[in-house]
Amino acid sequence: MKNIIERLKGIFPEAAHPRIFLVGGAVRDILLGQESTDIDLAASLTAEEFAAFGFHLVEGRSTAAIWHRHVAGFGTIEVTPLPDVAGLADDLRRRDFTVNAMAMTLDGSIIDPLDAGGDLAQKRLAACSRLAFIEDPLRIFRAFRFAADGWQMAPECEELLRQHDWVRELASIPVERFSREMLKALENREPERFFQLMLETDAGRGYLPELFRMPHIPAGPLDHHPEGDLFTHSSQVLQRVSVISLDPLTRFCAFFHDIGKLDTSPDLYPRHHGHEQAGFVTAQDLCRRLRLPAHYGKALAWVSKLHGRLCKWDELRDATKLRTAGQAIKAGIADILPLVSAADKPGGTKPGTWREALRIAGMSSADLGIDPQVLERMPPDKRVDHILQKRVELFRATRTASI
Numbered sequence: 001m002k003n004i005i006e007r008l009k010g011i012f013p014e015a016a017h018p019r020i021f022l023v024g025g026a027v028r029d030i031l032l033g034q035e036s037t038d039i040d041l042a043a044s045l046t047a048e049e050f051a052a053f054g055f056h057l058v059e060g061r062s063t064a065a066i067w068h069r070h071v072a073g074f075g076t077i078e079v080t081p082l083p084d085v086a087g088l089a090d091d092l093r094r095r096d097f098t099v100n101a102m103a104m105t106l107d108g109s110i111i112d113p114l115d116a117g118g119d120l121a122q123k124r125l126a127a128c129s130r131l132a133f134i135e136d137p138l139r140i141f142r143a144f145r146f147a148a149d150g151w152q153m154a155p156e157c158e159e160l161l162r163q164h165d166w167v168r169e170l171a172s173i174p175v176e177r178f179s180r181e182m183l184k185a186l187e188n189r190e191p192e193r194f195f196q197l198m199l200e201t202d203a204g205r206g207y208l209p210e211l212f213r214m215p216h217i218p219a220g221p222l223d224h225h226p227e228g229d230l231f232t233h234s235s236q237v238l239q240r241v242s243v244i245s246l247d248p249l250t251r252f253c254a255f256f257h258d259i260g261k262l263d264t265s266p267d268l269y270p271r272h273h274g275h276e277q278a279g280f281v282t283a284q285d286l287c288r289r290l291r292l293p294a295h296y297g298k299a300l301a302w303v304s305k306l307h308g309r310l311c312k313w314d315e316l317r318d319a320t321k322l323r324t325a326g327q328a329i330k331a332g333i334a335d336i337l338p339l340v341s342a343a344d345k346p347g348g349t350k351p352g353t354w355r356e357a358l359r360i361a362g363m364s365s366a367d368l369g370i371d372p373q374v375l376e377r378m379p380p381d382k383r384v385d386h387i388l389q390k391r392v393e394l395f396r397a398t399r400t401a402s403i
């Protein structure tokens with residue numbers, strides 16, 4: 001804490017210190033003894049002072065104007081301008097949850113107009129006002145994201161959420177803001193809570209209609225899927241993968257790995273023949289609609305298509321193993337795919353020869369000892385088969401050598 005405050009003092013001249021306050025998540029995290037990387041301030045400074053201290057004004061489309069400055073070691077510092085020092089309490093009361101509505105002066109004392117001490121100690125989310133969600137419905141998903149990090153919603157807060165149908169208000173919130181909260185939730189300890197709360201409160205159907213269909217679709221035949229429905233199965237896979245990976249992309253792929261099952265015709269239930277191929281397209285549609293980074297769409301499409309192969313790895317032909325490994329390398333999921341496949345089954349393990357298959361699938365024709373002239377003399381459609389054959393030979397040879 002001392003460190004952050006001391007460094008902040010160094011950025012502003014001493015005469016301005018009484019008009020500058022650390023606010024938001026950084027104060028909450030400092031009081032919880034956690035690291036905070038995101039520095040938000042509120043300050044009663046004139047436009048001339050902001051400019052003189054190296055800040056520039058960014059006018060938001062839907063949010064109030066904020067002053068920004070990049071500071072090495074801190075990243076971007078964002079400052080909400082206050083009309084005067086007395087305006088701080090109003091600014092804090094307009095925020096989302098009481099635990100995020102505290103400020104710290106640059107001499108280290110706490111300003112806590114909503115008496116958030118008890119909420120902080122209990123890790124409880126209490127809305128700052130009855131209008132907190134109406135004023136910015138995105139806060140619904142912030143609440144779910146905090147819940148995925150072990151916070152409990154206060155009963156009144158939950159009541160505020162449940163008593164209203166949010167469809168109309170959420171329609172004006174850009175999907176990117178929803179997706180940002182979802183991805184942050186995926187980094188938390190219990191990411192499945194985020195999706196569970198969406199279902200329980202019926203919030204966000206417009207962003208993620210796929211999620212709302214999952215509880216009504218069987219995961220598969222009951223002897224393979226005693227857990228029953230697709231939502232329960234996907235949540236369990238997400239839980240299991242979260243034990244072995246902190247990576248949000250891996251966790252995202254785990255939760256949606258069976259997205260192709262949404263395309264199965266109900267008369268074929270509980271089976272889902274062809275869901276892996278169906279998921280290849282549905283996954284890309286989902287990621288495009290959520291405006292996720294391009295590599296998310298690619299990774300989920302290929303996890304969806306290939307995860308079943310890793311689940312029955314030992315039954316595959318060597319050529320299929322090597323082709324699968326090559327596709328996983330190209331899709332950027334060489335590390336993700338075995339984790340998702342292992343998590344797909346209770347007690348599942350990663351396939352033993354996966355690393356070896358990856359190593360060989362990643363070798364060039366020169367590495368494989370193929371004479372380029374021999375390759376050139378072949379018709380193009382035979383070249384791929386020839387290279388694959390060489391990979392298979394090497395794969396078998398290394399396996400025999402290791403027995």
Ligand code: CTP
Nearest residue numbers: 024025026038040094095096100101136138139
């Ligand atoms: N805030 C709010 N309503 C929002 C977003 C943010 O009231 N929809 C307020 C909260 O006081 C929050 C602060 O703005 O603490 C800063 O927002 P942000 O940096 O997005 O969140 P943090 O709480 O700092 O949490 P994190 O850093 O984990 O995102």
